[in-house]
Amino acid sequence: MSNTTHHTTQPKPGQPAQPATHVKRAWAEPFKIKMVELLKVTTREERVAALQEAGYNTFLLKSDDVYIDLLTDSGTNAMSDVQWAGMMLGDEAYAGSRNYYNLEQNVQKYYGYKHLIPTHQGRGAEHLISRILIKPGDFVPGNMYFTTTRLHQELAGGTFVDVIVDEAHSSENLNPFKGNVDLKKVEALIAKVGAKKIPYISVAVTVNMAGGQPVSMQNLRDVRALCKKHGIRVILDATRAMENAYFIKVRESGYADKSIPEILHEMCSYSDGATMSGKKDLLVNIGGFLAINEWDVFEEARNLVVVYEGLHTYGGLAGRDMEAMSRGIVEACDADHLRARIGQVEYVGERLLQADIPIVKPVGGHAIFLDAKKFLPHLKQTDFPAQALAAELYLESGIRAMERGIVSAGRNKETGDHYYPALELVRLTFPRRVYTQAHCDVLVESVIEVFQNRQKIKGLKMVYEPKYLRFFQAKFEPIA
DSSP states (O other), X not given: XXXXXXXXXXXXXTSOOOOOBOOSSOBOOSSOOOOOOOOOOOOHHHHHHHHHHTTTOGGGSOGGGOSEEOSOSSSOOOOOXXXXXXXXXXXXXXXXXXXXXXXXXXXXXXXXXSEEEEESSHHHHHHHHXXXXXXXXXXXXXXXXXXXXXXXXXHTTOEEEEOBOGGGGOSSOOOTTTTOBOHHHHHXXXXXXXXXXXXXXXXXXXXXXXXXXXXXXHHHHHHHHHHHHHTOEEEEEOTTHHHHHHHHHHHSTTOTTSOHXXXXXXXXXXXXXXXXXXXXXXXXXSOEEEEESOHHHHHHHHHHHHHHTSOTTTXXXXXXXXXXXXXXXXXXXXXXXXXXXXXXXXXXXXXXXXXXXXXXXXXXXXXXXXXXXXXXXXXXXXXXXXXXXXXXXXXXXXXXXXXXXXXXXOBOTTTOOBOOOSXXXXXXXXXXXXXXXXXXXXXXXXXXXXXXXXXXXXXXXXXXXXXXXXGGTOEEEEOO
């Protein structure tokens, strides 16, 4: 992967992670390539036409027109030979598939939850838990919103309340655990609305919208204690829990000698359940689950999943997909895999920082986040600078990234005005086990080229806005 080995040194408690150390010996990914997928290299003229047809929204580009696809790490990962072998062992019985029980066993072993409901992907689990636990008028605190999570909470009649630490809203702050919950904010909400109006706190590990920032074990422990005191459930968004466990191992005192499975199990022990998109950490192309400890919540979820997803022993998934996800749990906990996965992101982050490119620091686990406000200071936030930057990167290089700013934040349902997040970001998301260091070098050089010509980038205006999750399907035009 590079001619240096990247290791984040163990910080002192409360101190930021130290820069990666370097040794002379070469280091490479812990796998070899057995099959390749050919990529199409387009001309700038072809990309101009493709982007115009897509309404300057990278989500609407055709995959065939993309060279390096960093739109998302969701469902875009490369499965292993062991996972593909498991696909051939799919039990496609309508009820009682053996692959369901294999998945259940590994969820119980590695995460520690008692009951499992498979879903077609993570938002299926978000839908179920929101419908079961949230009543109209409830408030759901969380460590920064995630798009689909917040929408399901709102559709169920709840109001999302951001309780992440203030440092998370700064791209420059070096707090090693910027995903942490601010306990004082949670206590203030309890005092304001009462614990009975808070069905659960939603804790994401790691926090996507903050730049892939992790949550410390101590913070999870403290959140659990506070919520237990007031009778409030803790529900994890465990989408990238293994990556969060890795950060705890290398950044938090007392965990350097613990294994990833041990850390993961402890993390989950401070919660009552979790929603999970297996399309991220678990190295599969489709699938997710809801894991719960309470029998009554499980019983209701088992009933609802039949209405919205499929029978409770497949939840909208083929048996082969459940088997691949079950095996993916084991592979995702491998320390060498995590070191390679996060090391690739760190490598790109270090090179961009050396070139004075404004990014979110410290570098997170699954993506590099360009700070569009600092990248394009001549644009107002209402000019959609992150959307414009993602479009320009595609024009320059054929690399597809995604906006994580005012477009993703959406509108206030009461006032109709945009939400104005402090962070206006472009996410360069790394699929697991897909791209090589050469692709990373192309990415770095392309971002630097765009940065050198940043004054030429114009803002955008929105010409089509869908009702929900507008960042997926909105269309734009350049401001004249």
